[in-house]
Amino acid sequence: MTILRVGPVEIARVEELRIPNTISYFTSDETLIERNRSWLAPHFLNEDNRFDLVFQSFVFEVEGKVVLVDPCTGNGKPHPVPQFDMLDVPWLERLDAAGYRREDIDIVMCTHLHHDHCGWNTMLRDGRWVPTFPNARYVMSRTEIERWDPRRPGHHPVSYNVDVFERSVLPVIEAGLVEVHDGSLHLGECLEVLPAPGHTLGHCWLQVMADDACALFSGDTFHHPLQLVDPTMQFGGGDDLALATASRQRLIELAALRDALIIPAHLPWPHGIKVRLEHGHPVFTAGSGT
Numbered sequence: 395m396t397i398l399r400v401g402p403v404e405i406a407r408v409e410e411l412r413i414p415n416t417i418s419y420f421t422s423d424e425t426l427i428e429r430n431r432s433w434l435a436p437h438f439l440n441e442d443n444r445f446d447l448v449f450q451s452f453v454f455e456v457e458g459k460v461v462l463v464d465p466c467t468g469n470g471k472p473h474p475v476p477q478f479d480m481l482d483v484p485w486l487e488r489l490d491a492a493g494y495r496r497e498d499i500d501i502v503m504c505t506h507l508h509h510d511h512c513g514w515n516t517m518l519r520d521g522r523w524v525p526t527f528p529n530a531r532y533v534m535s536r537t538e539i540e541r542w543d544p545r546r547p548g549h550h551p552v553s554y555n556v557d558v559f560e561r562s563v564l565p566v567i568e569a570g571l572v573e574v575h576d577g578s579l580h581l582g583e584c585l586e587v588l589p590a591p592g593h594t595l596g597h598c599w600l601q602v603m604a605d606d607a608c609a610l611f612s613g614d615t616f617h618h619p620l621q622l623v624d625p626t627m628q629f630g631g632g633d634d635l636a637l638a639t640a641s642r643q644r645l646i647e648l649a650a651l652r653d654a655l656i657i658p659a660h661l662p663w664p665h666g667i668k669v670r671l672e673h674g675h676p677v678f679t680a681g682s683g684t
């Protein structure tokens with residue numbers, strides 16, 4: 395079990411699955427790729443210009459609370475993409491191996507409500523989707539809940555998220571376990587939810603600050619680090635591409651200001667990204683905590 399340390403906070407992760415990807419999905423700009431290869435390799439780009447998109451959750455304890463960030467896709471849930479369809483992954487056993495039972499989780503933070511960030515909110519018991527973490531408060535953005543509630547007028551469905559609300563969100567709302575916020579929320583002295591819309595309308599980050607060290611769980615603000623070098627670079631679709639670009643720019647500024655380790659949802663562990671400004675220009679490195 396690899397632990398990522400950010401100040402006094404020890405962050406473990408629970409992997410669900412990984413899907414090989416290639417940088418050509420993001421850009422065909424060879425010059426840009428070569429100019430950045432030295433800091434991207436080997437974690438974020440191999441010699442064949444490939445890398446793994448990793449689907450994983452992060453879990454840590456701070457201020458006496460156990461926090462779980464982005465609970466993956468979950469088992470037994472139908473999905474149009476074969477890699478996510480009806481998973482049977484020992485994710486709960488891996489959570490156990492990381493030192494946590496599902497009853498131990500105090501806070502579940504969903505950066506957004508795509509299938510791969512809220513799936514383990516629920517599990518199937520006697521034919522019903524019930525909360526996986528019975529003692530947790532599930533922290534979600536109001537904008538995000540409204541975005542994905544298919545009962546709302548004008549709802550805009552996307553194929554990869556059909557029925558996610560019914561299976562992974564509604565049961566925890568109905569169980570009274572959801573703490574709704576409007577984009578910003580202090581969860582304690584060290585923990586703060588920050589708005590970062592674009593990828594989805596209510597997408598958020600989780601900032602952890604302890605002993606002057608800072609980690610920023612950035613969810614799906616970017617899927618490959620080159621999107622920080624060129625924030626206009628997109629990953630497939632999204633709710634609002636202009637807002638997604640603006641959020642990437644803001645992430646760079648905030649991470650530089652706080653000397654934060656950026657921990658994105660889907661990049662290989664245990665390497666986050668650090669950024670510093672040199673003459674006003676961002677310089678990136680693969681970081682691994684402090």
Ligand SMILES: [Zn+2]
Nearest residue numbers: 508510614659
């Ligand atoms: Zn995702």
